[in-house]
Amino acid sequence: EAGVVQSPRYKIIEKKQPVAFWCNPISGHNTLYWYRQNLGQGPELLIRYENEEAVDDSQLPKDRFSAERLKGVDSTLKIQPAELGDSAVYLCASSLVGRVNEQFFGPGTRLTVL
Amino acid sequence: AQKVTQAQTEISVVEKEDVTLDCVYETRDTTYYLFWYKQPPSGELVFLIRRNSFDEQNEISGRYSWNFQKSTSSFNFTITASQVVDSAVYFCALSDLDQTGANNLFFGTGTRLTVIP
Numbered sequence: 300e301a302g303v304v305q306s307p308r309y310k311i312i313e314k315k316q317p318v319a320f321w322c323n324p325i326s327g328h329n330t331l332y333w334y335r336q337n338l339g340q341g342p343e344l345l346i347r348y349e350n351e352e353a354v355d356d357s358q359l360p361k362d363r364f365s366a367e368r369l370k371g372v373d374s375t376l377k378i379q380p381a382e383l384g385d386s387a388v389y390l391c392a393s394s395l396v397g398r399v400n401e402q403f404f405g406p407g408t409r410l411t412v413l
Numbered sequence: 414a415q416k417v418t419q420a421q422t423e424i425s426v427v428e429k430e431d432v433t434l435d436c437v438y439e440t441r442d443t444t445y446y447l448f449w450y451k452q453p454p455s456g457e458l459v460f461l462i463r464r465n466s467f468d469e470q471n472e473i474s475g476r477y478s479w480n481f482q483k484s485t486s487s488f489n490f491t492i493t494a495s496q497v498v499d500s501a502v503y504f505c506a507l508s509d510l511d512q513t514g515a516n517n518l519f520f521g522t523g524t525r526l527t528v529i530p
Contacts (some may be wrong), residue, residue: 302457339422339522339523340502340522340523341417341504341506341520341521341522341523342458342504342518342520343520344517344518347517355517388456390458392458401460401461401463402460402518403456404457404459405457406455406456406457407456407457409456
């Protein structure tokens with residue numbers, strides 16, 4: 300069974316540029332999460348989707364970050380414009396509905412903002 | 414508020430030594446789950462164990478064992494006879510119940526384990 304797929308694995312951009320990350324969850328997993336992991340820290344939740352609905356986006360910086368999961372499967376996380384402080388690893392995870400305790404993580408996208 | 418503390422930032426051991434990674438948590442919930450994840454250099458978080466707040470039995474899985482003590486709010490992880498492949502960053506995490514009835518994961522800052530051959 301394929302795991303959570305993320306692309307790209309690495310992205311280097313200049314500040315003020317836009318950037319987008321893509322995630323394909325495990326087949327059948329209705330719940331999808333985006334986390335941000337700063338260097339030397341643990342992951343922090345940005346947004347959680349149940350199917351196509353964002354049920355928890357309280358930690359998403361809405362002035363520059365946006366996310367979508369239009370068909371309840373793949374998801375895209377966007378930053379526009381990027382700032383230096385956005386440099387981090389962006390992790391996607393998925394689980395069955397109501398089974399947050401069994402999250403499966405993708406390899407992440409390492410973003411460097413110059 | 415939920416909080417997970419991993420006081421050990423980095424640990425180095427020589428291969429075959431035993432090593433214990435500490436985790437202390439804070440929560441007001443009576444029902445919660447505790448986790449350990451491994452993050453190798455590839456970056457993907459690998460699930461190791463989940464424990465619910467009502468089950469204080471210690472668990473052993475091969476060279477791994479976990480000691481859950483509610484009295485001290487600790488959930489420590491021991492690797493016996495460490496191997497080079499154990500080198501990774503290990504995260505302890507806590508999940509609670511939010512208003513929707515679902516759970517969110519709160520991670521500690523991680524402990525980087527280096528096993529020296």
